[in-house]
Amino acid sequence: MIVVATDDFALYHAAVAALRDRGATFTTLEPGAALPERAEAVISAPHDRVSYRDEPVAHVTTTADDARAGVEEALGGLREGDGRVVVGVDPGDQPGIAVVSGDTVVAAxxxxxxxxxxxxxxxxxxxxxxxxxxGDGDRLRSxxxxxxxxDVAVExxxxxxxxxxLGRGAAGKGMADVLAAVNxxxxxxxxVETRDVEPTPGEIQRIKNESRDASGGDLTIGDDLARQVALGEVTLADAVAEQRAGGDGNGEPDDEE
Structure with missing residues (x-):
């Protein structure tokens, strides 16, 4: 956990915003206050004149202008102290991603x-x-x-x-995906080095249906383009544009379902 301990109003808000953007676990305290047991790094301003030298934590001093760099330094200290960084990915249309070092989730x-x-x-x-x-649940996206x-070690x-x-009050956008990524x-x-997946007929049809929605009902991309979309070789938007421009010749006419 990172602790923001500063009387500097601007640094406080800049550091908290940067930590929230990174999805990092943090808390805030008055400078010099006792640190929680889980504290592993402290961020403060130079003029706060606090020292945590007797505590087993990394102490980063920074300013509001350099708050993001200070947050990165604090996160880097967590990673160095806890060993190997592991990134979990829960695949999907909007994947959840969690960066874990030891027992600490340092970013999400x-x-x-x-x-x-x-x-x-x-x-x-x-x-x-x-x-x-x-995660292996979403075959094509994973x-x-x-x-x-x-060029990265992948499992x-x-x-x-x-x-x-998710219980009451915990159903925020993407929370389930992020927690799945942590797990x-x-x-x-x-x-693995690669994952070879051949799209099923059902997956091809789903993408064709999505292309029709994406085009406003004007057209449906053909099987070849749908397969390329499924394999990540082209985006759905590019496939629709290619089909509209002439495409692969497999598209369905505007008046067909």
Whole structure:
């Protein structure tokens, strides 16, 4: 856990905003107050004149202008102290992503599928020993993520039972996906380099139906383009544009279902 301990109003708000953007676990205290047992890093301003040298925590001093850099330094200290960074991914249309170091969740994300791989890459960029664990539940989307991480250690995890039941007040957008990603990060999987998945007829048809919705009902992409979308070779929007421009010749006429 990261602790923000400062009387600097601007730093307080900048650091809290940066920590929330990163999905990091944190709390706030008055400078010099006793730290909670779970504290592992403290962020304060230089003029706060507090010291936690006698505490087993990393102490980062920064300013409001450099708050994001200070947060990154604090998160980096957590990772160095706890060992290997493991990134869990719960695949889907908007994957949940959790960055775990030891027993600490240091960052969490809920992003569109197109942003999943760049997000994971950013989290492991400075971690040569990082491991990415991807849930196997969504065949096509998990395959797209696994295959795009060809230079990263990846495990495919049986994600059965990883999505928790959310109680009252906990049903925020993406929370279940993020918590599933945390569980996936903590489960051993099978080391893989690629995942070969051939789209089923049902999956092809689903994408064709989605293309018709995406085009406003004007057209439906053909089987070849739908297969390329399923495999992540083209986006649905690009496939619709290609079909509209002439495409692969397999599209259905406007008046057909």
């Amino acid at each position: 994300f809920h992003v569109p599928l197109a942003d999943a791989v760049p997000t994971v890459r950013a989290e492991v960029a400075d971690e040569p020993d990082a491991l990415v664990r991807v 395959a797209r993520i696994v295959n795009a991480l060809d 495919l995890v049986d994600e059965s039972g990883t999505t928790p039941t 996936i990060a903590r489960m051993e999987g099978e080391a």
